[in-house]
Amino acid sequence: MSLRDRFLADPFIIEEDDREHDDTKLKQPPVTRKEMWSYYLYYNGDNGYTMFSYIPNILQSLAYRAGINPDTGAPCDMNDTLAPCNISWAGGSxxxxxxxxxxVQAISFSIQFLLFTTFGSLADYGRWNRDILLLATIIGCAAQIIPIVLVNNDGSGWGGMMAINIVALISYGTSLVFYGAAFPVLSDNLPAVRHATTDPSLSREEKLAVSEKWRNYVSAWSTIFSNIGFLVMTGVLSGASFYPWYNGDVLGNDPLYNYISTVVCGGYWILNAIPYFIFRPRGRSGPPLPKGSNHLTIGWKSIFVAFREIRKLKYLFLYIFSYFMFSDAVNTTNQMISIVQGEITQFSAQQVTIMNLVSAVTSIIGCFFFLWLSRRFGVKTKTNLLIILFLSGIVAVWGCFGIGLDNFGIKTTWELWAFYAWTGLFTAPIWAWQQTMLAELVPKGKENLFFGLFGVVNKASSWIGPVVIGAITEHTSNLWKGWPFILGLFIIAFALVCLIDVEKAKKQVEEYQKVHPMPDQESMEDDDSLYHGQRHQQEQEQRHELSDKTAVATTSSDSEKYEISP
Known part of the structure; x- marks a missing residue:
């Protein structure tokens, strides 16, 4: 599908023909324009911006107010946030x-891993999707608005804010899971897809091609709307940060700005979410749970099946393991930076907002650059991935200098600006290319299984790095001593990708498919029942990891496709 068709086609315009199309036998109601656009609007509001900016900023600043400098025994100095500052933790230590x-990050992600692996099937099957998404939306919006009550807190409320932070992250992650799970059902019930599904003259492959085309279309537009929401929030709040305030200062330099921003982001999510729950028909639901399965075990069984199958595919196993490493490295890098920037900027929400605006712009440039690189010079997927891994790993090398230096090693404001620009240009595209790489290594008919495993790996790796770095910091009182660990993750990931021989991997896949041929399917409706929302969930979570919502992350490669497979 050309770039023009990808964005400007209309799934509600159907070419008339003389053949009979009876879509009354399809189980789902047809999608209306109002439902489709409300779906896009939801993602516009649920852009995750405040979850990784203002809320952690508030928690960290409250903890500093309640903390003690271990060197002096005096309260932590808010004017010297780079000085040591300890807080009471479990057991009083x-x-x-x-x-x-x-x-806190590790706790929230480990809870999400257990919840989504155990109960993730509620997103994919039956009628739970809408109700749980509504509940997650209400809790997520409330978690963004409630912190305003702590605006004048002396730091004693940091424990409550920590709980709010954890609840906010879990509810946000839940919203992504259940929003993503609605995607295949919605796209496959667009008028153009239903028309093709009920066309007796089309072959199964032709029907799949139509469904694939419009899944790409819906995915691209939903991602664009998330990016629009991110840009709107960063743009509006960046402008508001310069509003004149007390004593000739600006609003962005007042701690109140953090709290106002969370309320604005929460309100923006509410306004964008309401239309979706109004226009989504009650009859819209996922397929029934497969026979012999139950919601408590189906997620874990899929993981065991995936690992059992992956042993027969050497290069796919290497890639999954390398992905675990660089996913952990990138996720932990972002969490490290969120802490460092609070200390360096003295919790200035204005600087964090504008830095994120820079990241949003540079990430779009970066994704287009790697797309141009691949098409202009024929750079292969593996080569692009290695380039991105290498350039992303430079951040960890850079941070290592901070172990022994006071003025270099991501310890100054100008370095933060450079970091946001660098990661936008050279790390943001990683999510698109790793998806493409996986698509080249997965056997036909096993896409759902292994993309679902990909989502599980992403969750599982999100809490390991923070635990290790947290322990290193706890025992050394030096956050920067965690950078060598992150560098090690990048090196291992890079080395494993180097070991992957793509051509041999494809031959291995061919041999696998001879033994495990893809079975036929009776209808498009049956295909729907086998689609797992985990794949789209994982893609959406990755788009938020860097707070760099890029409009081209999903469309950066023609080989990155949504497929319906058994």
């Missing part, structure tokens, strides 16, 4: 605030 922040 004192740990660095940085360790607490990392442990």
């Amino acid at each position: 004192m740990i660095p605030v940085a360790s607490m922040m990392l442990y």
Whole structure:
């Protein structure tokens, strides 16, 4: 599908023909324009911006107000946020605030891993999707608005804010899971797809091609709307940060700005979410749970099946393991930076907002650059991935200098600006290319299984790095000593990708398919029942990891496709 068709085609315009099309036998109601655009609007509001910016900023600043400098025994100095600062933790022990922040991230992601692996099937099957998404939306919006009550807190409320932070991250992650799970059902019930599904003259392959085309279309537009929401929020809040405030200062330099921003982001999510719950028909639901399955075990069974199958595919196993490493490296890098930037900027929400605006712009440029590189010079997927891994790993090398230096090693404001520009240009595209790489290594008919495993790996790796770095910081009182660990993850990931021989991997896949041929399917409706929302969930979560919502992350390669497969 050309770039023009990808964005400007209309799934509600159907070419008339003389053949009979009876879509009354299809189980799902047809999608209306109002439902489709409300679906896009939801993602516009649920852009995740405040979850990784203002809310952690508020928690960290409150913890500093309640903390004690271990060197002097005096309260932490808010004017010297680079000085050591410890806070009481479980059992009454004192740990660095940085360790607490990392442990909070680890707790939230480990809970998400257990919840989504155990109950993720509720998103894919039956009628639970809408109700759970509504509940997650209400909790997520409330978690963004409630912190305003702590605006004048002396730091004693940091424990409550920590709980709010964890709840906010879990509810946000839940919203992505259940929003993503609605995607295949919605796209496959667009008028153009239903028309093709009920066309007796089309072959199964032709029907799949039509469905694939419009799944790409819906995915691209939903991602664009998330990017629009991110850009709107960063743009509006960046402008508001320069509003004149007390004593000739601006609003962005007042701690109140953090709290106002969370309320604005929460309100923006509410306004964009309401239309979806109004225009989504009650009859819209996922397929029934497969016979012999139950919601408590189906997620874990799919993981065991995937690992059992992956042993027969050497290069796919290497790639999954390398992905675990660089996913952990990138996720932990972002969490490290969120802590460092609070200390360096003294929790200035204005600087964080504008930095994120820079990241949003540079990430779009970066994705287009690697797309141009691949098409202009024929750079292969593996080569692009290695380039991105290498350039992303430079951040970890850079951070290592901070172990022994005070003025270099991501320890100054100008370095933060450089980091946001660098990761936007050279790390943001990683999510598109790793998806493409996986598509080249997965056997036909096993896409759902292994993309689902990909989503599980992403969740599983999101808490390991923070725990390790938190422990290192706790025992050394130096957050920067965690950078060598992150560098090691990048090196291992890079080395494993180097070991992958794509051509041999494809031959291995061919041999696998001879033994495990893809079975036929009776209808498009049967295909729907086998589609797992985990794949789209994982793609959406990755788009938010860097807070760099790029409009081309999904469309950066023609080989990145949504497929319906058994």
